[in-house]
Amino acid sequence: MQPPVREPVTACVALGANLGDARKAVLQTFEALNNLPGTRLKGRSRLYRSAPHEAQGPDFVNAVAQLETSLSAPDLLDALQALEAQAGRERPYVNAPRTLDLDLILYGQSRIDSPRLQVPHPRWRERAFVVLPLADVWPDQVSAQDRARVANQPIEVIPEDKACPFGFVADFAADHQVVTCRALSCGEGR
Ligand code: AMP
Numbered sequence: 001m002q003p004p005v006r007e008p009v010t011a012c013v014a015l016g017a018n019l020g021d022a023r024k025a026v027l028q029t030f031e032a033l034n035n036l037p038g039t040r041l042k043g044r045s046r047l048y049r050s051a052p053h054e055a056q057g058p059d060f061v062n063a064v065a066q067l068e069t070s071l072s073a074p075d076l077l078d079a080l081q082a083l084e085a086q087a088g089r090e091r092p093y094v095n096a097p098r099t100l101d102l103d104l105i106l107y108g109q110s111r112i113d114s115p116r117l118q119v120p121h122p123r124w125r126e127r128a129f130v131v132l133p134l135a136d137v138w139p140d141q142v143s144a145q146d147r148a149r150v151a152n153q154p155i156e157v158i159p160e161d162k163a164c165p166f167g168f169v170a171d172f173a174a175d176h177q178v179v180t181c182r183a184l185s186c187g188e189g190r
Contacts, residue, residue, distance in 0.1 A: 009108040010042065011067045011076060012138060014121070014130045016101040017087075022061040023047065023158070025087055025100050030065055032086075036079050038070035045133030047158040053127060061158065064105070064133035073107045077117050080104060105130060106141065128153035 013033065017025040026047060034041035043066040050060045069076060080102040087100035105121045112119040124130040128150035135142040 006070050006072070008038075008040075008068045008070050009110075010106075010138075011069050011073075011104065011108065012106040012134060012141075013065045013067060013080060014101075014103045014105050014124070014127075014133070015063045015065060016060045016103075016129060017099055018052065018055070018057045018060040019099045020088075022058075022099075026061050026063050029083060029087075029100060029102070030063075032083055033065050033067060036067075036069070036071065036076075039076075039079075040068045042066045042068050043137040045136035047160060048129060048133055048155050049158050050129040050153070050155040053129065053153060060129060062129035062133060062155075064130065064137055066137040073104065073110060073112055073117060073119060074114075076107070077104055103130075105134065106138075125149060128155045 015026050015029050017023075030041055030044050033039065045064045048062045050062050052058075052060060067076075071079065084100050084102055103121050103124075104117070104119055105124045107119045110119055121130075124134070125146050126149065131142055131146050131150050132155060135147070
C-alpha cells in the first residue's frame with residue numbers, strides 16, 4: 001500500500017483484546033500502527049481493563065492510539081483490518097471474544113457515513129473503554145457529559161512499571177512490562 005500524497009490527519013484508533021495474551025497484543029499493536037505507511041504514533045493512552053460490553057468472554061485490555069497519518073480513512077480501515085487478521089482475529093459469531101479489535105474512532109474532523117465505515121465511530125460515546133483512554137490522548141474530544149454517561153461501566157487502569165510519553169515507543173520484557181522507552185526517530189514508521 002503506497003501512502004497517498006495528502007496532508008496528514010490526526011486519527012484515533014480504539015484497541016481491544018480479550019483472548020490469548022491480550023496485553024501483549026495491545027502493546028505490540030501500538031508499534032504496528034507506528035509502522036503503517038505514512039503513519040506515526042503520536043500518543044497512546046494508558047492500558048485499561050474492562051468487563052465485556054456488548055461482547056463475551058474474559059475481561060478486555062483496552063487502549064486508544066492517536067495517529068498522524070497520510071492514509072485515507074478507507075485505507076486506514078483496510079490496514080486496521082489487516083492487523084486484526086494478522087493477530088488471528090476470527091469472527092465465528094457476532095460479538096465473539098477477539099484476539100484484537102481495532103475501531104477507527106476519529107479521523108480529523110471528518111464525518112463519514114458509508115456502508116463500510118462510519119466516522120466518528122457511532123457508539124464511541126457509549127463506551128467507557130473508549131471514552132476514558134481517548135481522554136488520555138485527546139482530552140479536548142471528551143466532555144464531562146461523555147465521562148458521566150459511562151460512569152457506571154466497570155473499568156480500571158492497568159498499572160505499568162513504566163509508561164512511555166508521547167513520541168516514544170516501548171521495548172518490552174518477557175512479562176510485557178515496559179523496560180525502555182525509545183524516541184521515534186524522524187521518519188520512522190514511514
Ligand atoms: P467489528 O467486527 O466489531 O470489528 O466490526 C467491524 C465492522 O464494522 C466492519 O465491517 C467495518 O467495515 C465496520 N465499521 C464501520 N465503521 C467502522 C469504524 N469506524 N471502525 C471500524 N470498523 C467500522
